Amino acid sequence: MKIGIINFLRIVLRIFYIFPIKDNYFFFESFNGKGYNDNPQYISEYLSNRHKQYRQIWSFRNNIFKTVVTPTNIKKVKTGSLLYMYHIMTSRVIVTNDFFSPIIPIRKSQILVNTWHGGGFFKKVAMTSKLPSRYMEWYYHKQNQMISAFVASSQYFIKTVVRDSFLFTGDTIHCGMPRNSVFFKELPNVKERLRNYFGVPFEDNSLLVLFAPTFRGCSEQGVLNMSDENLDVKKVHEAFEVKYRTKVYFLYRAHHAIVNDKLSGNYLDATAYPDMQDLLYCSDILISDYSSCMWDFGLMNKPIFVYAPDLQYYENSTGFFKDVNEWPYPIGRNNKELLDSILSFDYGDFINRNTKCMAELVSYENANATDLCVEWIFNRKQTV
The missing domain is CATH 3.40.50.12580 (CDP-glycerol glycerophosphotransferase, C-terminal domain)
Known part of the structure; x- marks a missing residue:
């Protein structure tokens, strides 16, 4: 029943397909709208400093929407609002460090980069956890239809998290996490x-x-x-x-x-x-x-x-x-x-x-992680 409801909502939300995709728009979200931080922030700031021609939209939850501090060039939208749905469905590039709700029917011509929010070899997640379920398996397959690439912190991370845990078989960006370039x-x-x-x-x-x-x-x-x-x-x-x-x-x-x-x-x-x-x-x-x-x-x-x-x-x-x-x-x-x-x-x-x-x-972390990640995005933009 849950899967049926989600699929129905995905069909309804395709009404946003009537709006054209904006090639110079980047949509950002960190920890499902909890803040202006982590890998998405580092990519966002890189664009602000070096590629000012791109418009940036950031999603924030209602409880912090009015208080979160962002640069003046960033447009804020409330997570889950109609404006949120409009921008996430019309921005050419989407950057997150987590998963989006499966009800959102991301278009194939959009580029969704998942930077994730952790590397290394620690706790198991998703399908490698102790309690995988049929719905969880469906959920990750649906996510993988949306995601264009995962940012990879190491070769081990690709094997244990991206492939085994998230069941993702698509592209991985071997650049390290942008947030770790400062180290x-x-x-x-x-x-x-x-x-x-x-x-x-x-x-x-x-x-x-x-x-x-x-x-x-x-x-x-x-x-x-x-x-x-x-x-x-x-x-x-x-x-x-x-x-x-x-x-x-x-x-x-x-x-x-x-x-x-x-x-x-x-x-x-x-x-x-x-x-x-x-x-x-x-x-x-x-x-x-x-x-x-x-x-x-x-x-x-x-x-x-x-x-x-x-x-x-x-x-x-x-x-x-x-x-x-x-x-x-x-x-x-x-x-x-x-x-x-x-x-x-x-x-x-x-x-x-x-x-x-x-x-x-086999760590991929390095000082140029953000540059390499954005370079991958720009190269991908030329093919869509």
Whole structure:
């Protein structure tokens, strides 16, 4: 019945086919309209700086539509509105980091690039998850009829996520994620801006430790805590100061889908900071669990620690593409294990393991990711 309703709506929405496709229009959406960020933002800014002749439309949910800050050259539309449907059905190029509703009948002459929002070898998704269904299989086949290409962060990502999980057999752009291009550049102004934002001295030898876990649960019902043992911010903070013999500032960045935040302790709340890549670029150490931000951070060869008190539960309920024992990061299943791994951390060993891992996965990440992605789009535009 669900599939039947969706197919009926797809037929109804073809009424928008009466409007011609606008060749110089780009339509953007990030995390289903949750913000102006991630890979779509980097592509959007690239166009604003180098190809001003293109018109840009961005989709935002109703709750942030009036407050989200975007450049003046961008037109905003409310996700799901009639104006939204008009622009998504008439823009030549569509860029997203997620999937669109299957009710939208994207035309074959449109170009839909899915940059996705994570790389690496972490949690299983879609058809490789523990609970694939008949509808899920239909859903991804329908998505694949819409998508022109996936941006690929690595060869391993193409195999495990694009092919096996999303069942996509089309083009992949071997450019790396546009948002990660910043990790291959020197941007001292970004570090100064971020430290000023949090009131952290820029010129001292202090370190920034970022705690950025993924969500638990499904979609909007994500929670931070699935265990009785929350991260002990105070003791972890102290362990890093003992290990590195300098002042440490502790930042916490909640996943955008988390609605039940149970972290306690003295920390700087970085959840509302607009650009996750800024946080990663400026932080000296990362603590996470199963988030693909570890892949991003690993590109800079900076220390990564895994805090996973619900590891067994998560492995049984969701699963991982790569055995956790093969991850290049020390894993703490409770606070004691995490503290021990901090105090005994061997940076040389970490570099060796991380370098080997990146080589095995065949990373595509590089400083020119955005250029290469836009080049692919322009070349594709000439063929449609």
